[in-house]
Amino acid sequence: xxxxxxxxxxxxxxxxxxxxxxxxxxxxxxxxxxxxxxxxxxxxxxxxxxxxxxxxxxxxxxxxxxxxxxxxxxxxxxxxxxxxxxxxxxxxxxxxxxxxxxxxxxxxxxxxxxxxxxxxxxxxxxxxxxxxxxxxxxxxxxxxxxxxxxxxxxxxxxxxxxxxxxxxxxxxxxxxxxxxxxxxxxxxxxxxxxxxxxxxxxxxxxxxxxxxxxxxxxxxxxxxxxxxxxxxxxxxxxxxxxxxxxxxxxxxxxxxxxxxxxxxxxxxxxxxxxxxxxxxxxxxxxxxxxxxxxxxxxxxxxxxxxxxxxxxxxxxxxxxxxxxxxxxxxxxxxxxxxxxxxxxxxxxxxxxxxxxxxxxxxxxxxxxxxxxxxxxxxxxxxxxxxxxxxxxxxxxxxxxxxxxxxxxxxxxxxxxxxxxxxxxxxxxxxxxxxxxxxxxxxxxxxxxxxx
Numbered sequence: 001x002x003x004x005x006x007x008x009x010x011x012x013x014x015x016x017x018x019x020x021x022x023x024x025x026x027x028x029x030x031x032x033x034x035x036x037x038x039x040x041x042x043x044x045x046x047x048x049x050x051x052x053x054x055x056x057x058x059x060x061x062x063x064x065x066x067x068x069x070x071x072x073x074x075x076x077x078x079x080x081x082x083x084x085x086x087x088x089x090x091x092x093x094x095x096x097x098x099x100x101x102x103x104x105x106x107x108x109x110x111x112x113x114x115x116x117x118x119x120x121x122x123x124x125x126x127x128x129x130x131x132x133x134x135x136x137x138x139x140x141x142x143x144x145x146x147x148x149x150x151x152x153x154x155x156x157x158x159x160x161x162x163x164x165x166x167x168x169x170x171x172x173x174x175x176x177x178x179x180x181x182x183x184x185x186x187x188x189x190x191x192x193x194x195x196x197x198x199x200x201x202x203x204x205x206x207x208x209x210x211x212x213x214x215x216x217x218x219x220x221x222x223x224x225x226x227x228x229x230x231x232x233x234x235x236x237x238x239x240x241x242x243x244x245x246x247x248x249x250x251x252x253x254x255x256x257x258x259x260x261x262x263x264x265x266x267x268x269x270x271x272x273x274x275x276x277x278x279x280x281x282x283x284x285x286x287x288x289x290x291x292x293x294x295x296x297x298x299x300x301x302x303x304x305x306x307x308x309x310x311x312x313x314x315x316x317x318x319x320x321x322x323x324x325x326x327x328x329x330x331x332x333x334x335x336x337x338x339x340x341x342x343x344x345x346x347x348x349x350x351x352x353x354x355x356x357x358x359x360x361x362x363x364x365x366x367x368x369x370x371x372x373x374x375x376x377x378x379x380x381x382x383x384x385x386x387x388x389x390x391x392x393x394x395x396x397x398x399x400x401x402x403x404x405x406x407x408x409x410x411x412x413x414x415x416x417x418x419x420x421x422x423x424x425x426x427x428x429x430x431x432x433x434x435x436x437x438x439x440x441x442x443x444x445x446x447x448x449x450x451x
Contacts, residue, residue: 005234006243007250017254019153020225021262024218026156027327028266037212037270038297041277042287046182049190052274054429056213056267061419061426062401063214063222064259069404070223071232071255072248072413076338077223084403091396095220096339098389099332102217103365105386106332107372109325110136114373116318130374137370140326144333144362149228152330159323163316164265167272170312173304174279180303182279190278212270213263216390219397221331222259228334231255238410245412252413276300329369333361394434398427 008014040048070080082092114133122128143155175181214222226232231251236244280300281287288296298313305312337357340346348354405415405423 003230003233004236004247005230007234007247007254009250014254014257017229018258018261019149020222020229020231021258022157022265023153023225023327023330024214024222025262025266026159026323027221027331028213028215028218028262037273038277038281038300039288041274041279042281042296044278045282046186046190046275046278047194049187049271049274049278050193052212052270053267056263056270058422058426058429059214059219060259060263061423062398062430063219064256065401065405065423066219066397067223067226067255067259068252068413069408071226071251072235072238072410073408074227074232074235074237076227076342077220078335078338078342080223080404081220081400082342084400087396087399091393091400092342094389094396095216095393096343098216098386098393099335099339101386101389102328102332103369104372106325106328106365106369109321109328110140110366110369111373113318113321113325116314116321119314133370133373136322136325137366140322140329140366141363143326144330144366145359149225152327156323156327159319163319163323164269164272166312166316167269167276170301170304171272171275174276177303180279180283182275186278213266216393216397217328217331219394221335224331224334224338226255226258245410248410248413273300325366325369329362329365332365333358336361336365391434394430395427398430402427 008017037052040052066077066080069075070077073080075083078092078095081095082088084091110133111129113136114129114131117132117136118128121132124131143151147155231254235247235251238244277300280303281296284299286296286299301308301312337348337354340357341348346357348357401423405420
């Protein structure tokens with residue numbers, strides 16, 4: 001018998017029931033915010049602040065719609081995608097290919113963590129980064145085997161809170177420096193829906209729009225954490241009793257609080273990175289790129305922290321990249337377990353079998369990512385391919401969200417017209433930006449393959 005549980009009705013009770021969004025935020029506040037958002041500010045100044053905010057906010061409607069279906073139907077994301085008539089199987093398989101390419105991207109991330117630690121503690125000469133990458137890999141495996149949802153939730157909350165506090169605090173401290181302080185005119189220009197003259201800044205901003213906030217990988221992953229938290233089982237089976245409608249509405253409300261709450265967290269961090277790039281790097285005429293990327297990014301902490309800026313950035317980069325590596329591996333272990341069952345490669349008949357499978361992949365995937373970093377000759381190609389595949393997957397997930405909204409939703413849970421309008425705008429944004437990134441990055445990827 002499912003563990004049916006009445007939803008909280010007070011704000012305090014709802015806050016105690018949140019959690020999946022914090023895990024999601026730990027994977028979102030990553031290299032996209034650290035690099036792409038800051039670079040956009042460096043190139044465009046304050047002009048594109050409105051686009052950065054829109055990129056974080058507009059995707060949440062699709063996120064909630066997909067998760068609404070999953071927790072009220074008791075289905076995982078891959079199962080739900082696979083059941084969409086005509087196109088569902090294709091979307092599910094396309095997701096799986098995207099999932100595999102993401103392992104290469106994680107190989108680059110664990111290497112980045114190793115490089116950050118190696119700067120502080122160089123050992124073994126030129127292999128220092130690989131040594132520390134191995135240490136990080138083993139630490140990740142141990143932590144994943146040790147903890148379930150609660151441990152992951154607490155650990156991710158600590159990492160996200162520390163780095164967000166550091167970055168936002170740096171932004172406020174910047175206001176005490178007359179040379180770098182932002183004016184109300186700067187902020188008004190950023191919220192005026194303007195577009196800079198530089199074509200490069202427009203391209204960078206559109207690329208950042210596709211990366212920041214909820215990406216394709218997070219859209220698929222989020223319902224798994226909501227189900228593991230308990231939202232689905234607490235609602236109970238559809239039509240099981242007279243109280244199902246009330247419970248479903250209540251837990252969907254908690255889901256909305258969770259999704260919007262995490263959006264506030266990663267949006268604050270994203271805005272901080274953008275404004276720091278605009279206030280410091282743009283005024284200095286610096287753009288993070290190439291071998292000087294870390295040194296250039298460190299300048300955003302320079303006005304407040306002086307020569308310690310580089311160390312601050314490296315510590316922050318470690319927190320960001322390690323949290324992304326940790327959460328992504330935890331997520332992939334659960335996704336792979338589900339994929340084995342959905343694609344009928346291996347039956348997962350009960351909860352104990354699922355837990356054993358998750359533990360196995362919690363060991364296998366981090367090690368595989370480390371191996372990719374150490375032996376694969378073209379990591380840039382893998383990272384680019386992963387970004388390309390996620391850009392192409394976004395519009396498909398948007399279509400899936402529309403299908404769930406207009407074909408599978410329970411009549412008592414239907415949202416209003418304003419929600420439907422924002423959901424459609426969200427999907428249109430996926431189509432436009434996903435198509436743009438797919439076209440530009442696809443050409444770049446083919447060039448790399450042929451070179």
